[in-house]
Amino acid sequence: MTKADAAKDTSAPPLRGIRVADFSRLFAGPYCTMMLADLGADVIKVEAPAGDDARRFGPPFLGGEGMNFMALNRSKRGVVLDLKLPEGREAAQRLIRQADVVVENFRPGVTAKLGIDYESVSKENPGLIYCSITGFGREGIFRDRPALDIVLQAMAGVMDRQGHGDHPELVVITVADTFAASLAVQSILAALLVRQRDGGQGQFVEITLLESLVAAQGYRMVSSTRQVQLAAFDDTCPYQAFQGSDNNWFVIAVVSEANWRALCSAMGLDHLAEDSRFRQNPDRVANRTALIPELERVFRTRTASEWLLVLEEAGVPSGPVRVVEDLFTDGFMLGRGTVIETTHPRAGRIWTMGSALHLTRTPVAVHGHAPIQGADTEAVLAELGYTSDEVRRLLKNGAAAGPGVSPASESS
Secondary structure: OOHHHHHHOOOOOOOOOOEEEEOOOOOHHHHHHHHHHHOOOEEEEEEOOOOOHHHHOOOOEEOOEEHHHHHHOOOOEEEEEOOOOHHHHHHHHHHHHOOOEEEEOOOOOHHHHHOOOHHHHOOOOOOOEEEEEEOOOOOOOOOOOOOOHHHHHHHOOHHHHHOOOOOOOOOOOOHHHHHHHHHHHHHHHHHHHHHHHOOOOOEEEEEEHHHHHHHOOHHHOOOOOOOOOOOOOOOOOOEEEEEOOOOOEEEEEOOOHHHHHHHHHHHOOHHHHHOOOOOOHHHHHHOHHHHHHHHHHHHOOOOHHHHHHHHHHHOOOEEEOOOHHHHOOOHHHHHHOOEEEEEEOOOEEEEEEOOOOOOOOOOOOOOOOOOOOOOOHHHHHHHOOOOHHHHHHHHHHOOEEOOOOOOOOOOO
């Protein structure tokens, strides 16, 4: 199907006909390109002969494949090119010339050495959308600093806040990578829209992990310039976890005075709603040490599941505290396709996340598995115009590689 045909087909995935050359590895870049693949783009993941480092993250492994890699690379085609060799670089440049989008997360300066930087490749492909994801940007004093998640959380103030200003604590979710991936997708889609509007002109898109982590805290990033003063982490009360009589945990979130009165009524504590120490949220925050023990005492009289039924009926925001493993067998998650079951050629039947994107007229389709390293090298090279003899020469001299790379580990 041509791009024109895809545009006319109102049932086609939104990005059908868009080709993405994915030179990214690890987390933010691969997550971005996986979302583009879910939206229908043809994503060609280019790996070095050593492969994406995420292939070796473990244990555990699934069928010898790194679970992090499998989680963030489904629905892509896999190509191996050695960009340190001239012929490998030429193949990469040929791919870029035929691509609509490039996504890369090399260290600043590396793409120029490889001849695949935006300034070079956009001369031959002026319609290219080129997205670069870095830790701190291409310029500035931090440009060469390793952008590992724990470093980013420390520098963005997240660890201090998570540790309540006492002992810095790491948020286990890689917020910087996941939010950077979302911002990258948004920017790429905007750039594609502008390209269509402005006569086919592409542009360079830059996303940094540090700025993404700051942006993820956007609801608190405002202050007077005279003195930086931010809202406290515990500026709402009660807004926390409690235990039932069975020692299981659940959470409540009182974010309005109506919530507070409903909670007091549901717990048989109407007198607390009229207590001047707790009537308004600022009062409850100031008198937290007196209030919380009162709530804990009553919550200990019933099981967590019993309280959740009571609170739901009363309209109090609440929910059970679950472990991630619970999500893979949860009926709600499975029913929405938030978690799906698929088949991997080495790992067999596996659970993985579905797409969080839901479009009614052009539905998002999750298809395929994370590529076996080099599985599509020969087919993609043929699409780029290489003859069979040329493909064989590239494979023989190591500029390209096909499937057959040993799995990271044979443990499961």
